[in-house]
Every structure is written in C-alpha cells, then in structure tokens.
Amino acid sequence: MALSQEMNTHSTPVSTNGAIIVDPPRLWRWFGSAIVALIAAWIVYQVFTNAGFEWSVVGEYLFHPSVLGGVLMTLELTVLVMAIGSAIGIAIAVMRMSGDPLLAFVAHSFVWFFRGTPVLIQLVFWYNLATLFPDISVGIPFGGPKFYEISSTIAISSFTAAMLGLGLNEAAYMAEIIRAGLLSVDPGQAEAAKALGYRPAQTFFKIVLPQAMKAIIPPTGNQLIGTLKFTSLASTVALYELMHSVEVIYARTFETVPMLIVAALWYLFLVSILSVLQYFVERHFSRGLRQAVGGH
Template identity: 65%
Template sequence: MQHRSEPIIARRPRYGQWAGGAVLAVFAAWVVYQLVTNAGFQWGIVAHYMLNREVIAGLQTTCLLTVLVMVIGIVVGLVLAVLKLPGAGVLSLAADLYIWFFRGTPVLVQLVFWYNLASLFPQISLGIPFGGPKFFSVSSTLAISSFTAALLGLGLNEGAYMAEIIRAGLLSVPPGQSEAAKALGYRRLQTLRWVVLPQAMRAILPPTGNQVIGMLKYSSLASIVALPELMESVENIYSRTFETIPLLIVASLWYLVLTTVLSAGQRVIERRYGERLA
C-alpha cells in the first residue's frame, strides 16, 4: 500500500521580522546604555527619595483616593445602570443626562469646579428649597477641602463610565435567565441580585480592573486642587531642590509598582471568579 507523501512547503525568509528584531535590539541596548551611563538620571537621588516621608505620605493619599473614588464610581454606576434598564421610565432619562454631562466635560474642569464651589454656593444647606427653613448649614469653604473636591470630581465622573460598563455586563446575561427567575417568584431586585449580577460579573470585572488602574494614574490630576497625593508631593520636593528628573522617576517607579500589583490582583480575581462560574 503506497502512502502519498505530503508536499514540502518551503518557508520564505522573514526578512521583515529579522530587521524589526534588529532595530528593537539596538533600541533596547541604547536605552540600557543611557540608563547606566547618563548622569542626568541621578539614580543615587532616586534611591534617596523612594522612601522619603513626604513621598510615602503622598503615596498613601493616592491609594486612599483611588479606593474611595472607585467605591463611589461603582455605587453610582450600578444605580445608573439599573435605571437605564428597560422599565425605568423617566428615571432612565435622568441617568442618560447624568452620563452625558459627566462624560462630556473634562474631569479637570470638574475638579476645579468642585474646588471653587464656594464662589457659587457660599453655604451648603439642608432644608426646604425655594426660601424655606434650613435645618443644617455649613460653609462651602470648610466642607469642600482639596480631598473632598478630588473625591467628588473623580468619583462622580467615574460613576458615568462605570454605568456603561455595568450596563453592558447586565445586558450580556441572556434574557431567559431573568424570565426563569420571574417564573420562580423572584422579584425584580432579587433577580438582579441573585441571578443577573453574578453572571454579569464575568463581563464587568475586566474593564473594572482597567478602570481601577486608570484611576490610580488619573488621581495625579488632583494635584491641580493642591491635594498632597503622590504627584503633588513629588512636585513640592523638586520645587525646593530643583531635582526634577530624579523626582519624576521616583513617582513613575511608584506608579509602576502599584499598577503591577493591581494588574496581578486583577488576574487572580478574574481567574478565581471564572472558576466559580465554570
């Protein structure tokens, strides 16, 4: 019995890949050479300031701000996403307007607005509107600190983006799941809590992890309202010492460390959650 031999396909030399690899190798060697030989990097100063008390305090503020902003963003986003589901009526329009406004205006403008809220509303009051009695009142200058302005500006803005992420996750669940839960006597909120949301988490977790990492870096915008987070702390130091490049390297290294940790945590959470739903 004769066996038909398979045709031999000759592979063409991949000159383009070889050339690209050579260019990349030369560029990598140049980068390493600059890092080692260029005195402008001042690695001794970088090492000196990595654990500086002011830098660490700014790092802690950055981490705290990121966590609180994401909590606000997820809570606001979940409410907005539910309101945008079919059957919400006029509340769906309110959610659309919220998302339209906060996604359509720069977050930097929102931060500055909240920080200067006292010029528009000198007093923040709780009571009956349109000239009615006030039960509680406080000065806006006291109520809206740098941290509060950053928290409101970043948190409310993040809520608009999280709303679309969560809504997309909820819509990824087949409608039959909700219908089956309704047939079993589940109420609307019970169906959302016990049936739809757990299944939607598979689609919600990856982009939410990306938002957390992005927010860690966006928190540097809070320096515009004089919040002593990591970037502001670094700027304060090099404004005194004029060691700009080493201090910027310090901030970059800390951001890289935090994003690496968050990325690793995101992968672990996604893998474990995927195993639970498998």
C-alpha cells in the first residue's frame, strides 16, 4: 500500500500550494516531432537528389571572378551606406531632441518620409534624378550665378543612386535607434557634465553617447545585416553588386536556380560573419555595463 502511494506521488507531481500538476499528453509532441523530421528528411533528400539544383554549376560559379567582384561591391556599398546612415542618423536624432520646434519638425519629416516610402522607389528616383534636374549646380539660387555645374547623368551613377537611396533610408531608421539609445541615458549625466564645465559637444560625445551605445549596438547590428541584404535591390539600377552579377550570368546561361543558390550562399556566409561580430561587440558592451554596475 505504501509502495503504491509512493508511486502515485512520483507519477502525479504536486505544487507547493497543493494543486495537482498534470503533465500534458506527449502524443501531440511526438506527432509534431515526426512531422518535422519527415519534412527535414524530404528537404535533405531533394537537396541531394534533385537534378534541378545543378550543384556542379553552383560549384563552377561560386568563386567566379564576376561573382567575387559583386561580393566586394556589396561589402563596399554596405559599409558606405551604414556610415552615411549613422552620421545622418546622429544629426537627425539630435535635431529631434534639441527642443527647437523647426529642427524637430524637419527631423520628424525626414524620418516620416524615408521610412514611409519603399527603398525600391527611392533607388529608382535617385537613378532618374536627371528627369527633374538635368544639371546639378552650385551657386546662388533663384537665378543667381553658378560656380560649378555638372550633368546629372554623370553625377548620379548607379553607385551614387544606390548609396543615396539606401543611405538616406538607413539614416531614418538609425535616427530612431540612436534617439532611443540617447533617451535611455539618465538626464542627470548631462547635468553633471554641465556642472563640471563640459561644453554641449563634449557632453554629448564623451558622456551621453558612450553610455547610450549599450542600447544602440544591438539594433544597429540588425540594421547592418538588413542593409547587407537590401543592397540586392541595387540590381534594379544596374549596379554590379552580388545580385546583379548572378543575374547577368543566368540571363546568358539560363541557369537561374543554381545562380540564385550561389547568391544565397554568399549572403548566408556574409550574414553569418556579421552575426558573429555582432555577438562579440554586444558581449563587449555588456561586460562593460556589468563592470560599471558592479563598481557602483
């Protein structure tokens, strides 16, 4: 009898408040696991047996010079877009938090416009800027003398259009990320810096921004990864980045699927590298935060 009671006690767990906790039936979990395993097995089978993947073509073009050139262009564009987006984003975030109604309105309008319109439209717009402004000039406006003038078709190349379209769009998102990070810093830090005689610029760059970085870094890492993938849209303006390089090849060879696999493998590789770097950067700032908290 005692043995039976002990077995019942172990088979039916009881919580601390006396309520009986009943384990959910495992049948559905087993069924779900079997379905997932079946789907995974089917995918693996297709990858290794479906001739349509044409893995020999993938291997032939994976390190093709034109594809590698597209990879380098993608990396170059990603770095420049993030640099432009971060620099303009800081300025827009500061303008929104400045307290000046005009600056705040301009900054809010910038974020509203560039976040509200698709990136593809922005790219095509910059690429066709010559339709509105055949020439780009520097001088006194409203009919005044011009000091420098250049044709828009020369000034706005495929690379320039992609850099402007992606960079300004990125700036709108970075502005909100930076603003949120700045708002996470205790206002007393700026007041203390002012009491110590710091100028506003010194307070921002030496006191406020470094503390805000712990909140800015994680979403910025995600934006960097997103920007890397968004560079594929630059193929619409004929920029020879990774996606356009494989498009040129499969337009000639009609081997669409394997060339798309080549692009996907490169994107996966680059995103994996950036994800690892993001992990170490976040860990570095988290360690600094823990040390600061421990010190206090």
